[in-house]
Amino acid sequence: MSSNNAFLVGFMGSGKSSILKHISQTTEINTVDLDQVVLNDNSEHVETIEEIFVTHGEKYFRSQEEKSFANIENLSKTLISLGGGSLESTAIRTIVHQSKQSFYLQNEFINLWENIKNTNRPLVATGIDNVKMIYNERLESYEQCSNTIDMSTTSLQEASKIIVRKLGWV
Numbered sequence: 703m704s705s706n707n708a709f710l711v712g713f714m715g716s717g718k719s720s721i722l723k724h725i726s727q728t729t730e731i732n733t734v735d736l737d738q739v740v741l742n743d744n745s746e747h748v749e750t751i752e753e754i755f756v757t758h759g760e761k762y763f764r765s766q767e768e769k770s771f772a773n774i775e776n777l778s779k780t781l782i783s784l785g786g787g788s789l790e791s792t793a794i795r796t797i798v799h800q801s802k803q804s805f806y807l808q809n810e811f812i813n814l815w816e817n818i819k820n821t822n823r824p825l826v827a828t829g830i831d832n833v834k835m836i837y838n839e840r841l842e843s844y845e846q847c848s849n850t851i852d853m854s855t856t857s858l859q860e861a862s863k864i865i866v867r868k869l870g871w872v
Contacts, residue, residue, distance in 0.1 A: 708781045708801065708865070709783075709784055710781065711804055713809070716807035716817075717853055718807060719735060722781065725781060725862050729871075731779075734781070737785050739774060740785075751785075751824075752824055756824065760824070764787065767785060767788060771788070787840065789844065790840070799846050801848060803869060805849045806847035806851070808853060813854055814837065
């Protein structure tokens with residue numbers, strides 16, 4: 703993976719995809735959503751991330767996520783949005799934690815739950831207690847990112863501006 707890529711990291715509902723979309727629409731910065739790459743790489747078998755989870759399980763999804771991440775390793779100066787559980791992969795976590803351009807979109811669990819509770823995300827179906835446990839398990843890894851943006855006090859547009867300014871790519 704090129705050392706000059708940047709990463710959006712955070713739990714489900716933190717705003718990674720929305721921020722990536724905003725930056726893509728308002729700047730010339732190259733952007734990639736890892737979940738979309740996973741879907742593209744598996745398009746002959748499934749149509750949604752949820753379908754991968756239901757049909758093949760989380761372990762299979764994580765292996766596909768790692769393969770898709772490796773497929774984009776030759777990109778340069780690209781902002782990559784990672785799935786909420788991507789840092790469970792040692793290979794992905796190592797690259798992200800070594801990066802000076804990783805952005806953790808931090809928020810309180812209750813706010814994240816409000817953002818996701820009415821969605822069809824596979825983990826949401828397991829209930830709030832299980833989702834909170836997963837959030838707590840991932841927190842330490844998220845917090846090791848080089849930059850943190852408090853999304854409880856920052857709008858998606860403001861967060862986008864902060865990221866673009868810190869990257870200095872435009």
